[in-house]
Amino acid sequence: MPNPAAPLPPAPAPAPTPSASDRPRSCPACSGPIDPDPRFTAWCPACEWNLVPAEEAAEECARSAKEQARERAAAERTERLFEEVVAGRGDITRRDWLAASAFAVPVHAVTVAVAGAAAWLLVTGNTPLRCLGALLLAVAFLLRPRLGRVPSGTGVLSRAEAPALYGLTDRVAAGLGAPPVGVIRVTEDFNASMGVVGLRRTSVLTIGLPLWEALDDQQRVALLGHELAHRVNGDNRRGLWLGSAMGALAHWYDLSRPRERAQGGYGVVALLSLIGDYIGNAFLRLVSQLPYRAYLLLDRLTARAGQQAEYKADEFGARVASTEAAGGMLETLLLGPATGTVTMRLRAEIQSRPRSGRRDAAPGPDVTALWPQLRAHLAAIPPLERERLLRRSRKDGHTVDASHPPTHLRLALLGRRTPLPAAVTCAPDEATAIAVELAPHGTRVARVLLAG
Template identity: 50%
Template sequence: MVERLYADVSAGTGMRPGRGGAWFAAMGLAGAVHLTTVALVAGSVWLLITGTIMTRIVGVIGLAVAYLVRPRLGRFESDEWALTRTEAPHLYALADRVAAELGVRPVDLIRVTPEFNASFGRAGLRRRSVLTIGLALWELLTPQARIALLGHEFGHAVNGDARRGLWLRSASGALTQWYVLTRPSSASRGSFLSNPIADVVFTVLLIVPHLIAALALSLLHRFTLRDGQRAEYQADELSARVASPAAARSALDTTMLGQSVETSLQRQAAARRNRRAGSTEGDDLALWQELREYIASIPETERVRRFRLSALHMTSVDTTHPPTHLRAQLVATREARPAAVTVTEQEMAVVEGELTKVRARAARAILTAG
């Protein structure tokens, strides 16, 4: 299926959001999940009002379960990784230029974390946008490849990916909670009833709802997989339009180096523990320089070998993304054209200056966590 979708996208026939049977099935399944939550709340309230003491206890338990599986909007809040527009005006200005090119409203919050990743989402009742940039990836990209990364993430705001909508996303979260709550081992472990007999009782009572939750999660993933992968390809197309196909390919190639990044960071963390010495901000920032040097030292032949291995094993960022080598091949086939958004080394240097404190904080988190 992935190869067929790739062929359709390459030919320009697979870029429109699909609204076929699988999409309607996913929406219907999500509706059933939400109705289950509503029914659980209604039934629990009814037991509390009209029931006996025992049934009221059941009603309280039902409300507690309903609270745990409730739709979550996500919390829009500033944490240690959040940067305000006052703290990073040039980074926000750069992000706004990319967003404007794609017809996306300016981002509400940018978070810069230690991870080898990047993401875009919405949170809170007002559905405010949050862009998350992982420094372990950002630090390895050229200035124009960073534009490509921003283009891909903002592309998710306009590519019609139903998985990112509140309806499906909250249903998936509720099913995940059901799956965890009904796992027999987790339900009995650590409780005062934890003994062989209690384990058997919990297993018998919970095995059926646990299997239903697992099946529903699997079906929801299957129903939305093609539409989600199409959305990833379209985000790559938008990335190539904003930053140029070459920059988009460069960014995708870098995502294949995750294992090397992890190796470098773990080695540096181990060396820091062995020294057992206090660190300064300069020492922390040296982590990123060493990471860049380590990745730059990987020869081209090794990079080609890893690309071929990625193609052989159909490696992807996660189970929701198409294989990375197909995404890289797609943008490489696009006609070379000038980037819609460009950035100079001097402009990027100013952005880097705004990230100094959070870069030191992220490096310290990596080195202390190991």
């Protein structure tokens, strides 16, 4: 995705839960015991029967042979990179960065050439040429690299509003040797990200509240450590040169791609309009292929180095928050679908509540019940279901998001390193102060999630 912030990978789709009546008691494949808990997918840890439920497996089989071969090749590349990272080989990805940086030269050169031609025509040309220069200047303005804007408004926390959260973030940044964060904002995603925006390159830390609420205090330090490490892990995708080149290509594609237009009317005019649209769209389809292919190439060139940067960010997270907390944070990423389950359940409860105003109306749950219910639900997920989700990540993680390594490999890397103690800890009173600062946002985000 053309997102310089490169969020944590999306969690896999929730698995359907069979009812207690159709749940097998033993594995149909190897007769091994099946966990009787009807809330979770029935599967066999011995032979991995139903690790991927049948309907999802059918979807996987329906993919073309070409697609499957591409995914196998991506999986092999990912495994190879993992071994290189474990062995501490950084020279290969350095070459990737260099190649990508060189490829960004013609991208920026296009914008500079158009702007230069516009300026030359405006200064030296006669009236018609000046008109052409003005047109080119408008084109250069459209093509300009997008640096992003510093967010403001809903969800943005100032240092005065959230001194405890900024204080903890500053201590994590200092522990990593990273500059302090510019702006923190909270969103309703099960996600977190770090971006750098604007001409002044302001760092923006985005914290998705559902993920934040799912973590314990020290795992939150690990999350902050991972995100802030993106300022010091040599991740050039977020840099001015590469980040703006990728942003420009994504924008050029968006500008040039054909748009669907509502057709209406009858007769010769409508027919001519239809033919015109058809020819125009065919031309745009051809033109838009250029930025699209260039974006894919740049993405491919930076994917390996980007994944290495993610592993590095995980190691930084472990260094600052402890290996145990960093591992716990990564395991929680696998539980994303559970937040959807809790949200749907609470939404149904609130909707079925008797209308207030009735004298006999029993007090029902309100939106603020979302976070305690989410924490209780996650805490109740048994080890066997956590194991299933981890093995699922091993099976399909390679195809989830090329910008991030699969979660099981990120965990495996931490397991290959010497376990580290925490360098920064979040004291209980500090955690309480942060919870108070985030409380209004928690209510707002819960309201958004429960309305959806």
